[in-house]
Amino acid sequence: MNIFIMRHGEAEVMANSDKARRLTAYGIKQAFFQGEWLKQHLSTLVINSLDRILVSPYVRAQETFHQVNQAFDFELENKLETWEGITPYGHAHSVIDYLEVLKHDGVKSVLIISHLPLVGEIVAELYGKRNPIPFYPATIAQLLWDGNKSEILMHQASKEIHKID
Numbered sequence: 001m002n003i004f005i006m007r008h009g010e011a012e013v014m015a016n017s018d019k020a021r022r023l024t025a026y027g028i029k030q031a032f033f034q035g036e037w038l039k040q041h042l043s044t045l046v047i048n049s050l051d052r053i054l055v056s057p058y059v060r061a062q063e064t065f066h067q068v069n070q071a072f073d074f075e076l077e078n079k080l081e082t083w084e085g086i087t088p089y090g091h092a093h094s095v096i097d098y099l100e101v102l103k104h105d106g107v108k109s110v111l112i113i114s115h116l117p118l119v120g121e122i123v124a125e126l127y128g129k130r131n132p133i134p135f136y137p138a139t140i141a142q143l144l145w146d147g148n149k150s151e152i153l154m155h156q157a158s159k160e161i162h163k164i165d
Contacts, residue, residue: 002047002109003099003126003143003150004038007119009067010137011060018088023063030138031064035071037156038111038140051107053079054098054114056086061113064138068113086114092121103147126150 009027023031042048053076055065062082069076085094095112102110112122119135126143127150133141139157143150 001099001103001107001145001147002045003145004050004109004111004140005119005122005143006034006064006068006111006113006140007135007137008056008058008060008064008113008115009034019058021058021060023060023067027060027137028063028067031067032071034138034140034156035068038068039072041142041156042109047109049075050079050109050111052081052102052109053111054081054083054086055112056088056090056114057082057084058087058115061086061115064113068111086112086118088115088118090114090118092118092125095122096125099145100147103145123152127152 009023009031011021011027012024015021042050053065055061065080085098099110116135120131120133123133123141123143124130126145132152133139133155134157136157139155141155142153144153
């Protein structure tokens with residue numbers, strides 16, 4: 001299973017609640033750029049699209065999804081699943097349990113749009129090493145997971161692609 005784990009774009013610092021924090025203008029641009037990158041990257045992998053997109057219900061994650069979906073010409077809408085389990089306070093083990101269910105159901109590619117610290121915890125659990133990727137806003141990590149172990153294929157942060165050896 002190809003798993004793409006994305007942190008939301010840059011968000012405002014102040015809001016009525018953490019859940020209500022919105023993307024900044026720069027965060028909107030980051031999310032759209034990363035969506036364009038992801039669409040192009042998927043075509044090089046002969047994965048023309050994503051089977052499932054899991055998104056936190058927090059506003060900044062939903063707005064990040066909207067920008068990624070826009071980069072995909074709105075083709076991802078029917079693959080969206082908003083899930084409370086991937087808020088900043090979610091548990092990596094629960095996410096991995098759900099990924100196992102999706103893998104069993106034949107899902108071959110999934111995008112998770114979530115938050116710190118959870119994005120790093122998911123990668124650490126799947127990969128077996130703590131903090132292997134710095135998750136700046138809008139960073140995307142790609143893992144290839146066989147159900148037991150995973151390998152980090154690459155991560156995309158800002159305008160640079162970083163290959164993991």
